[in-house]
Amino acid sequence: MSTGRILVVDDDAAIRTVLAEALRSEGHSVSLAESIADMERQLGSFDPELLITDVILPDGNGLDEISSVLQRRPDLPVIVLSAQNTLSTAVRATEQGAFEYLPKPFDLDELCRAVGDGLRSRANRGTVEPEGIKEDLPLIGRSPAMQDVYRTIARVVANELTVLVFGESGTGKELVARAIHDLGPRQKKPFVAINMAAIPRDLIESELFGHERGAFTGAQARTAGKFELAQGGTLFLDEIGDMPMEAQTRLLRVLQQGEFTTVGGARPIRADVRIIAATHKDLPALIAANGFREDLYYRLNVVPVTLPALRERLGDIPELARHFLDRAAQEGLSRKRLGDDALARLSAHGWPGNVRELENLMRRLAALSREELISARQIDLALAGGPGESVPIPFIGKGLEDAVEVHLASYFASFGDDLPPDGLYDRVLAEVEAPLLRLTLAAVRGNQLRAADLLGINRNTLRKKLTDHRIDPARVRRGNS
Template sequence: MNMGGRILVCDDDAAIRTVVREALRRAGHQVETAASASDLRRAIRSFRPQVLLTDVILPDGNGLDLVPELLADNPHMPIIVLSAQNTFTTAMRATEQGAFDYLPKPFDLAELVQAVDDALARGAATGVEDDTRAGEDLPLIGRSPPMQEVYRTVARVVSNDLTVLVLGESGTGKELVARAVHDFGPRRSAPFVAVNMAAIPRELIESELFGHERGAFTGAAQRTAGRFEQAQGGTLFLDEIGDMPMEAQTRLLRVLQSGEFSPVGGARAIRADVRIIAATHQELPRLIADGQFREDLYYRLNVVPIRLPPLRERGADVGDLARHFLDRAAADGLPRKHLDPGALARLEQHVWPGNVRELENLMRRLAALTRDAVIGSTLIEQQLGIQSPQPLLQDAVGAGLDDVIEQHLARHFASYGSALPPDGLYDRVLAEIERPLLRQTLAAVRGNQLKAARLLGINRNTLRKKLTDLGVGPTVRRSE
């Protein structure tokens, strides 16, 4: 049962003060408000709040800059930072200054009340060394609600060594999240070592990860340190963990359980002083069901999951990202370019099957190859290969498709007479429809899988998996 607490709310917006005050009072708390940094200091002395909620931009100061000072005098008072400057920088600065939590504006009142209850239950803020990185070119860009969740999770895990599993489609920036966790954590001065499981031959993965002793196998002329040893004291990023072969999964699990590893061909155990961050674009529960991924390893890795949203779910961030990539291209020596409103609107309408990576590549290409300083919508459409709607695949998805499917199902059921067909009918019929659709799509784009994925509205890796699962062979590109 909530017994209530003393809550101080500081914001220069009277409407926000009123709304938050009433929501917290209805939740059973005593609430006082302040409109400035000077009012805030006076209220802390007189009201002695158990939790403080403060905006960042105040008439006479910066709420983030106040956090260390306030915590020094009130070490058991959790501080929740509220900010309309909802960027990665703000979330990280709030955490680094010692704030208990960070809520971007506009916030959900129920979430705010829950954050206050959590702060009261904790009873004290988590102090973090003040090492602000204002002005740095930070790796994560965007103000959309899905990215705010990413920022908040990253801010909560940087100060500990919990294992993180980053989930998201190819091109969403999973390695950037891993680097952010490392660069803002206590291991930042030690190595960040990344290894892509999908890029290593399966017979070499164990040697790559754990190293090998001289003579361990043919060609091992000298001792070689593996990625675990190279990352000692720092962070080991295991990208595309879903592609790790089963035998290597077993050995990785043993390392995570024991905290030690041995090089291939070696007997001595080496302590694994690394933080593990794994990432994948695959659905690991499905791989587990198919017997391709160890369930116990999944639970060892999935301590703190961070889901990176695809770019199509964060359309509000496209403009910020595009401008950021153009600025970075100019910093690299390419001509400075700008987007006109029509170009920006066209970018925001695009589905982005290649996600942030595709957008970045497009911006660099435009910066390098276009003559005009201002980029318009026509140029965007040309570069993305967008054409006017065509009756492409009309034979496959035309008006008569429903009748064809119904006739096929009627024959299917009739073939069983009075008995029902075996279970799994949905998957079997879906596979029968998908096979010709994939074949026709590949034929229409002359075997170009990237174009086929874009046309179908699915990720390229998803298309490849479907082609494999359904036994649809590669389509050879025909000459023009």
């Protein structure tokens, strides 16, 4: 096992002590620092062979110092520890040149393995100048399961490796693809997504590779396919497990040769795209059943990323739910907040639809709840029956009828043996009409003429209804409730 001189920088005395004992027991020589200034002094006097640093220190940010340190010591492996367990922290640590990033609380055995790997590597590394990390990243959550996802993303954003994202429906596979694209060198080029499960079998090749005029009946003009539209950028192949075998063969040829031809075309076109694929299916099982090409699987599965189901990251629910409520408010719905009992109820749900189900639930509550504070009872009504039985949210047809019936049944039940006050018809209409008006205005960014057309009513009628419900179109346009 490689041993060496290790400098540990952390303002928490207990963490410094634990790390010192663990590393010394492995045979390492350890020096401790509690600030950036102390670290700078010991970089010269102790001359470490590996640096372990926290991010938030009394006199600055440890991440900001990595680039400076590596300019002077490009051979020094740096391991970053952080309680700020977000994707931006993981990516920024990697871009600054860190050898490894470990979220707190960390596993001592894992840290010791990283130290051994770092000491063995000690290869010259140049400094990577970051362009700046967007804080408004699509992936949310600080659970251990999500930390693994963040670390994998951080390692692949700067290269061109093909990524295959596994996860149940609704876990956010396209968000992973977008994060890799938005943080990588192709960020200023197109991000093009195509869902294999949503394209008819006989149109998939045309959708992917484009077609020439006259290539088939109805092809009246040349049309570019997704590969051509994504040139220079990223092509996201969602639900790759639903791709027909004949299309798989053509895709494999493109990946092998780096070029493609349109349907009905003869001239090869260079495929300058990064491929990210995703599936909720068990591809090895499909291969065994002759439903997926094994050689294509290995071409796609260069870097696998497995997204956890929401039920496997229940600790992330409060942050996710608040984020979705904030987004709904920015889109013009009323601002809502969750009570402690509501958060407990959310954690008890089975989440068969994963994060997408949670997002839809929060939007529904933001639109239909009259109270600012959402309670567990309101969660129960919205879920309509408990784990695994969430009400669908289409705004037309029987889904809406069922949701309204559940809401009204609860309203009648709240009066016990008595009846609600007279005037129920107008109150129910107003309760449905107000969120419909807010949602419609938000969808058209406050354009009243467009909203009236979309609703199918006269503009003057719309204005009167907005006045009756005290809805300010200007506030909706600005994203306020």
